[in-house]
Amino acid sequence: MKPEDIHKKINKIDRELLVLLQERMGLALRSKKFKQTQSDPVQDNDLLARVERLNLDLIQSSFTRQLLKTIVEETKRLEDENRSLAAFQGEHGAYGEVAARQLVPKGAYIPCMEFIDVFRGVEAGHFDLGVVPVENSLEGAVTQVNDLLTTTDLKVIGEVKVIVNHCLLATEATDYREIRQVFSHPQALAQCRNFLMRNKLEARPYYDTAGAAKMLARENPRAAAAIASSLCAELYDLEIIKEGIEDGPSNSTRFLLLAREPHPDKGDKTSIIFAVPHEAGRLFAVLKLFADAEINLTRIASMPLRSDPGNYSFFLDFEGSDKDATVAEVLKKMEDLAKWVKYLGSYPVDRSAS
Amino acid sequence: MKNLKLASQETEQRTIVNVSGIEIGRDFVVIAGPCSVESEAQILDTARAVKAAGADMLRGGAFKPRTSPYAFQGLGIEGLKILEKAKRETGLPIVTEVVDPRDVSWVAEFADVLQIGTRNMQNFSLLKEVGRAGRPVLLKRGMYSTLEEWLNCAEYVLSEGNPDVILCERGIRTFETYTRNTLDLSAIPAIKELSHLPIIIDPTHSTGRISLIGSMSLAAVAAGADGMMVEVHPKPEEALCDADQALTPAIFSNIMTRLRPLKSFLNDLPPQ
Numbered sequence: 049m050k051p052e053d054i055h056k057k058i059n060k061i062d063r064e065l066l067v068l069l070q071e072r073m074g075l076a077l078r079s080k081k082f083k084q085t086q087s088d089p090v091q092d093n094d095l096l097a098r099v100e101r102l103n104l105d106l107i108q109s110s111f112t113r114q115l116l117k118t119i120v121e122e123t124k125r126l127e128d129e130n131r132s133l134a135a136f137q138g139e140h141g142a143y144g145e146v147a148a149r150q151l152v153p154k155g156a157y158i159p160c161m162e163f164i165d166v167f168r169g170v171e172a173g174h175f176d177l178g179v180v181p182v183e184n185s186l187e188g189a190v191t192q193v194n195d196l197l198t199t200t201d202l203k204v205i206g207e208v209k210v211i212v213n214h215c216l217l218a219t220e221a222t223d224y225r226e227i228r229q230v231f232s233h234p235q236a237l238a239q240c241r242n243f244l245m246r247n248k249l250e251a252r253p254y255y256d257t258a259g260a261a262k263m264l265a266r267e268n269p270r271a272a273a274a275i276a277s278s279l280c281a282e283l284y285d286l287e288i289i290k291e292g293i294e295d296g297p298s299n300s301t302r303f304l305l306l307a308r309e310p311h312p313d314k315g316d317k318t319s320i321i322f323a324v325p326h327e328a329g330r331l332f333a334v335l336k337l338f339a340d341a342e343i344n345l346t347r348i349a350s351m352p353l354r355s356d357p358g359n360y361s362f363f364l365d366f367e368g369s370d371k372d373a374t375v376a377e378v379l380k381k382m383e384d385l386a387k388w389v390k391y392l393g394s395y396p397v398d399r400s401a402s
Numbered sequence: 403m404k405n406l407k408l409a410s411q412e413t414e415q416r417t418i419v420n421v422s423g424i425e426i427g428r429d430f431v432v433i434a435g436p437c438s439v440e441s442e443a444q445i446l447d448t449a450r451a452v453k454a455a456g457a458d459m460l461r462g463g464a465f466k467p468r469t470s471p472y473a474f475q476g477l478g479i480e481g482l483k484i485l486e487k488a489k490r491e492t493g494l495p496i497v498t499e500v501v502d503p504r505d506v507s508w509v510a511e512f513a514d515v516l517q518i519g520t521r522n523m524q525n526f527s528l529l530k531e532v533g534r535a536g537r538p539v540l541l542k543r544g545m546y547s548t549l550e551e552w553l554n555c556a557e558y559v560l561s562e563g564n565p566d567v568i569l570c571e572r573g574i575r576t577f578e579t580y581t582r583n584t585l586d587l588s589a590i591p592a593i594k595e596l597s598h599l600p601i602i603i604d605p606t607h608s609t610g611r612i613s614l615i616g617s618m619s620l621a622a623v624a625a626g627a628d629g630m631m632v633e634v635h636p637k638p639e640e641a642l643c644d645a646d647q648a649l650t651p652a653i654f655s656n657i658m659t660r661l662r663p664l665k666s667f668l669n670d671l672p673p674q
C-alpha cells in the first residue's frame with residue numbers, strides 16, 4: 049500500500065466513524081420517545097466485558113471507557129436540546145429530507161422505509177413531525193400519500209415546494225469519461241432521459257435516489273454514477289459531475305408537514321378532503337360555495353376512494369384560514385352538501401417557490 | 403473547392419449562428435476571457451469585467467492543448483463548473499475548447515460553443531464528434547493550413563448534421579518572428595467569397611503582442627469580420643499561460659469603446 053492510499057483509507061474510516069455516530073445519535077433520540085431508561089454503556093460492565101473479549105490489541109479498555117463516556121455525554125447534551133424528530137420517506141439525502149431541513153430547521157431527520165411508516169410513527173408519537181410529498185409539478189399527485197391523508201388523522205401544519213435539482217454523482221475515484229451505468233429512482237431516470245442519451249449512459253433503476261447514492265458510496269461499483277440531490281453529495285462524500293441534468297423545465301415537489309395537533313396560529317392556506325353523493329351538480333354546488341365567497345382555490349384533485357369503489361374523494365387547497373369568518377361559513381355550508389368533509393389544517397403558505 | 407458541398411458559398415444564403423439570442427454572422431460579436439480557467443475568482447472577476455466592457459460571450463479553457471506535456475493542462479471538468487457558474491451570474495454564454503473526442507458530450511453539457519483549437523483543426527475524429535454534439539462549433543484555422551483545407555474541416559462538422567460552424571482566423575506561420583504569427587486579414591473577405599459561414603478573428607494569438615491587438619481588432623472590423631475572440635485576464639502577470647499577451651480589463655475596455663463607433667460608421671458607408 050502506498051502512503052497516499054493509507055492516508056485516503058484513514059480519511060474514509062474517520063468519515064464512516066462519524067456517519068455511524070450520527071446514526072447512533074438518531075437512534076438514541078428515537079429511543080427517548082419510548083420513555084424507557086437506557087442502559088449507560090459506561091456503567092454497564094457486561095458491555096465492557098464483551099468489548100474486551102473482542103481482543104482488540106490496539107484498543108485499550110481505558111480508551112474504550114473514555115470514548116464511550118464522551119459519546120454518552122454528547123448524547124445526553126443532544127437529548128436536552130429537545131430537537132423535533134422529523135420523519136421522511138427514503139434514505140438520508142432523499143428529497144424528503146431536503147424538504148424536512150427547510151420545514152424544520154433545527155430538527156433531527158429520521159429516514160423511514162415507507163410513507164405509511166411516517167404516518168404511523170407520527171400518530172403513535174414516535175416522531176414529532178412527518179414530511180411527505182403530495183404532488184409533483186410534472187408527475188402529478190403522489191397517490192399513496194393522498195390515500196394516507198384520507199385514512200389517517202394527522203394535521204397539516206406547513207408546506208414547502210422543493211425544486212428538484214437532479215445531480216449526476218460519482219465517487220471521487222471515478223473518471224466521468226468511464227461512466228456507463230447510472231443508478232436512480234425510475235422517475236428521476238425518466239426526467240433525465242435526454243441527458244443520459246446524449247452521454248450514452250445506461251439507466252439502471254434503483255429503489256430510491258438517495259439509496260442509489262448511498263450504494264455508490266458504500267460499494268463503489270465500476271463505471272457507475274447516480275442521480276440524486278446535491279444533499280446526497282454532501283452526505284455520502286460524492287463528487288457532483290453535473291448539476292441540473294433534468295431535461296425539461298425544472299420541476300418541483302410540494303411537501304406537507306404533518307403533526308398530531310393543528311397549527312397553533314391562524315395560517316393563510318387550508319387543505320380539506322371531501323366526498324359528495326353521486327347526484328347531478330353536487331360537486332358543482334360545493335365549488336360554487338367557494339366561488340360565491342370569492343375564495344381562491346390553489347389545488348383541486350380527485351382520487352378513487354379505495355374503501356368505496358366507483359366513488360371519489362376530492363382534495364381542495366384554498367387561500368385563507370379556517371379561522372376566517374367567510375371560510376368558516378363555507379365549511380359549515382359544505383357539511384350539508386358533502387357526504388363527508390375532512391379538515392386537514394390551516395398553515396402558513398410557502399411563498400419561496402412558485 | 404469542388405468537394406465543399408455544404409461549406410461553399412453557392413449552396414445557400416449566409417449562415418447566422420444563434421447562441422442564446424446572440425447572432426454570429428449578423429452582429430459583430432466579441433468573445434473575451436482568459437486563456438485558461440485557473441480559479442473561480444479569476445473567472446468571475448474576468449466575466450464581470452468583460453461584460454461591463456460590452457463583451458457578448460466568455461471564453462476560457464478547461465482543457466488546454468499545450469506545446470509541452472509539462473505545462474499547465476487545465477482544470478478539466480472543475481474548470482467547466484466554474485465557467486457554468488460565471489454564466490449563471492453574468493448571463494454570458496460560454497466558449498470553451500474541447501481536445502479529446504471522449505470529452506465532447508460532457509463539455510457540451512456545460513458550454514454553449516465548442517472550440518476546436520488550431521492544433522486540432524484536422525483532428526477528423528474530433529471534428530466528427532463535435533458535428534454530433536448539438537452545439538455550435540468555433541473552428542480555428544490551423545496555423546499551417548490553406549483556406550481550402552480549413553473549409554474542408556468545416557465540411558466534416560457540417561456533414562455530421564451540425565450547421566452551426568463559426569470560423570476563426572488566428573494567424574498563420576510565416577518567416578516573420580517579431581509577431582507570434584501573421585494575422586491573415588485577407589482571409590476575412592476571402593472566406594466570405596468562398597463560404598456562407600461566419601468568420602471571426604483572434605488578434606491575441608495572431609500577434610502575441612498586447613500593443614498590436616487594438617489595431618488588429620479595428621482592422622478586423624474594417625475588413626468585415628463577424629466578431630473577434632480576445633484574451634483578457636484580470637492580472638495578466640499572474641496568468642498560468644499566455645501571460646504576455648492577455649489584455650487587462652482596462653485595455654480591453656478601451657478597445658471596445660473604439661471598436662463600436664467604427665462598426666456603426668462602416669454600416670453607414672455606401673455598398674461596394
